[in-house]
């Protein structure tokens with residue numbers, strides 16, 4: 001393929017469309033040392049354009065540059081069909097988006113390619129806002145995704161994006177355009193599942209503990225202890241949800257290992273649900289950390305609570321120091337603090353600015369080995385907190401187990417499975433499979 005690269009330095013680029021996006025892009029291109037020409041239906045009355053840019057008719061503008069940015073809405077693409085001869089062998093950059101998914105049978109960029117079959121259409125820049133284009137890349141807005149069928153055309157667009165300060169991710173051929181066009185329509189896609197889970201678990205445990213603690217006491221003793229909702233109940237719900245969600249970060253990893261061991265290969269795809277679950281582990285972990293923070297903050301205020309001070313005053317009789325209780329409470333606080341310390345470390349190292357500074361080995365050491373250690377400390381903290389509660393029938397109000405016992409189910413399963421996977425014979429097989437070895441089934 002030969003693209004018409006005739007313009008002398010500074011390179012002249014063409015933009016169709018003088019709306020917000022077209023103007024912002026033009027300004028940024030001018031600031032980056034390009035010359036810009038706008039193509040407009042009404043070149044003499046098209047509204048303000050950035051200083052230094054020219055405005056011409058669509059035909060004249062298209063003829064003057066080798067790269068044309070199409071900054072107009074898809075509904076107005078029709079006229080480009082008549083311009084097809086002038087757009088022959090030009091790189092057309094489709095920056096458009098739609099208002100909702102599946103609005104049209106084909107992606108905007110594919111439609112553009114159909115209208116101008118001899119042009120080289122590249123989908124790019126559609127995930128950036130006019131604001132981000134005008135002000136330049138910021139940490140959250142540095143990435144430009146592109147796709148297209150011509151490698152040379154993609155290289156030309158990559159060069160422009162790089163010169164504007166963006167980093168480029170090539171997503172393949174033009175058939176990926178629909179996926180790119182759906183990106184801006186997604187609201188926190190990887191957060192959706194963890195948020196729903198956090199909300200569901202919080203609601204479940206809130207009502208579970210409300211029934212067991214507050215309603216049970218009212219029904220059996222006619223005592224109103226509803227004030228405990230604000231701190232005592234919250235300080236049960238938050239750590240319980242945090243512990244379960246932390247365990248849910250590590251459960252897919254062990255399930256994946258079991259799959260690999262069972263299948264005897266790493267080359268078969270995991271089921272979709274497991275893939276999706278693995279992809280949102282970071283978000284699960286960060287939400288779990290937020291809940292742990294709340295637990296620690298609530299714990300800090302325990303000594304200054306009126307209810308606690310009142311209870312201490314009432315029970316102010318002298319009794320012998322019980323060293324077992326002292327051991328138990330010190331140990332569970334200590335486990336909690338160690339667990340929380342590592343939890344924070346995991347959270348910090350999952351931030352892109354920190355993880356980018358780590359090698360893959362360092363990152364996986366922290367997220368995997370230290371991650372399981374965090375889960376162990378937090379689980380142990382909860383076991384020590386529970387101590388012998390599980391033996392006392394008075395804790396099974398209305399035949400229901402205390403919340404902390406339920407919270408221990410998933411973490412205990414994860415830790416036992418992980419321990420089994422660490423057995424030398426199992427670990428050896430798994431390592432071989434992960435290094436590419438495959439078990440051949442007898443014919």
Ligand code: HEM
Pocket residue numbers: 232235236239240242243246292295296299333336337338339340343378381382385402403404407
């Ligand atoms: C319970 C302290 C970190 C999970 C408790 C309790 C205290 C405490 C005082 C008893 C609360 C009550 O009487 O209702 C601490 C301290 C921590 C810490 C000082 C660190 C600075 C963690 C972490 C987790 C966790 C990181 C894991 C997510 C739990 C659980 C309970 C609990 C599940 C039982 C809640 C219940 O049902 O009452 N912790 N904790 N804790 N903690 Fe922690």
